[in-house]
Amino acid sequence: MILAGKRITVGVTGGIAAFKAAELVSTLVKLGAEVHVAMTSSALEFITPLTFEVLTANRVETNLFEKSPEGAVLHIDLAQKADLLVIVPATANIIGKAANGIADDMVSTLILAARCPVLFCPAMNVVMYHNPVVQSNMKRLKELGYPFVEPGEGRLACGTSGKGRLADLDxxxxxxQKLVTPQDLAGLDVLVTAGPTREPLDPVRYLSNRSSGKMGYALAKAAALRGARVTLISGPTALVSPPGVEIIQVQTAEQMFQEVIKRAEKTQIIIKAAAVADYRPLDAKEQKIKKQGQEMNIEFTQNRDILAELGRQKGAHQLLVGFAAETNDLVQNAIGKLKRKNVDLLVANDVTQPGAGFDYDTNIVRIFDQNGELTSLPRLDKQQVAWEILNIVVKMFNPLRGN
Incomplete structure (x- = not known):
């Protein structure tokens, strides 16, 4: 969604990681971006232009002095019409040229002609990467405002091990995505809760719910992309931690309560997307419960209500967002919860609807504020739902910034 419709120019240089540029280009096309590729003469030794032409359905540019069919100067056209220029792999050579203002091929000239952000993705031998000259060149580019994706560590194509592998695609x-996203949450601390909690019966068994955590993780990722400092407090899930997010893993409702409350005061926006257990067994056994008959009675006690406590503590500088998973009387239950717990915004869904319940990658939500229903969203990917929720959050929070 974020990269859809964006015009992205990929500069491919002469390193063994050039083959990974093909995977990146393929992914960008799948994400809806308009992708153009430029290659250095050294890159042609590792991968052919035909590969990128098939992937992008666009001509690959390699000749600095060639004109476009429309008569435009190619390096100017490619650079100035782009929303983003990404150099992958960024070899020691291209980094050195850029740092010193050298423009003697298509890719190095694109870098100097670009008005858009230029992202460097270094990949090279570990010794080359740590060479003081290369480090100095990278430092200079960073000081000039050029963003980098740090390389990974591991076994390199040359047979050595260390830092220098092209960063992973994600x-x-x-x-x-972050470079083309408006940073409307920059400078703000956002806390998101996600996933279920587990309330132990004994060392073997626990009570939980069907929450996958996907909605909360999508919100955390979207907030980070929009510039926020994000803390994600998550119950047990099978999800990968979103990039750019501090994650704190918990198991029980009480653990989540403690982690949330101790951070709440210094957080401007709190989004409570977790499905927290309302009750826990009064007496969790230290040993495995053995089968003793046909029936077993379990006595429960109520967990502390995180959302209600946040509503009681909420200051003038804070915005509190709650969630409600309902199976009936959605509007009545949602508005009741919003009023009762002093929530600024409440996102409700009917989990009995196809595509809106647990484990789905999509959701169908209705959003309420203190005045009633604010909006109703159709069935959307959860990342899109997260984006729409944050659009409302930003609009509501802006008047609070002065507080």
């Missing part, structure tokens, strides 16, 4: 895509 990290590159995330950084690209």
């Amino acid at each position: 990290s590159i895509i995330y950084t690209m």
Whole structure:
């Protein structure tokens, strides 16, 4: 969604990681971006232009002095029409040229002609990467405002091990998304809760719910992309931690309560997307419960209500967002919860609807504020739902910034 419709120019240089540029280009096209590729003469030794032409359905540019069919100067056209220029792999050579203002091929000339952000994705031998000259060149580019995706560590193509591998695709895509995303949450601390909690019966068994955590993780990722400092407090899930997010893992409702409350006062926006257990067994056994008959009675006690406590503590500088998973009387239950717990915004869904319940990658939500229903969203990917929720959050929070 973020990169859809964006015009992205990919500069491919002469390193063994050039083949990974093909995977990046393929992914960008799948995400809806308009992708153009430029290659250095050294890159042609590792991968052919035909590969990128098939992937992008656009001509690959390699000749600095060639004109476009429309007569435009190619390096100017490619650079100035781009929303983002990404150099992958960024070799020691291209980094050195850029740092010293050298423009003697298509890619190095694009870098100097670009008005858009230029993202460097270094990949090279570990000794080359740590060479003081290369480090000095990278430092200079960073000081000039050029963003980098740090390389990974591991076994390199040359047979050595260390730092120098091209960063993983997810990290590159995330950084690209952030560079084209308005930073309307910059400078703000956002706390998101996600996933279920587990309330132990004994060392073997626990009570939980069907929450996957996908909605909360989508919100955390979206907030980080929009510039926020994000803390994600998560119950047990099978999800990968979103990039750019501090994650705190918890198990029980009480653990989540403690982690949330001790951070709440210094947080401007709190989004309570977790499905927290309302009750826990009064007496969790220290040993495994053995089968003793046909029936077993369990006595429960109520967990502390995190959302209600946040509503009681909420200051003038804070915005509190709650969630309600309902199976009936959605509007009545949602508005009641919003009023009762002093929530600024409440996101409700009917989990009996196809595409809106647990484990789905999509959701169908209705959003309420203190005046009633604010908006109703159709069935959307949860990342899109997160984006729409944050659009409302930003609009509501802006008047609070002065407080």
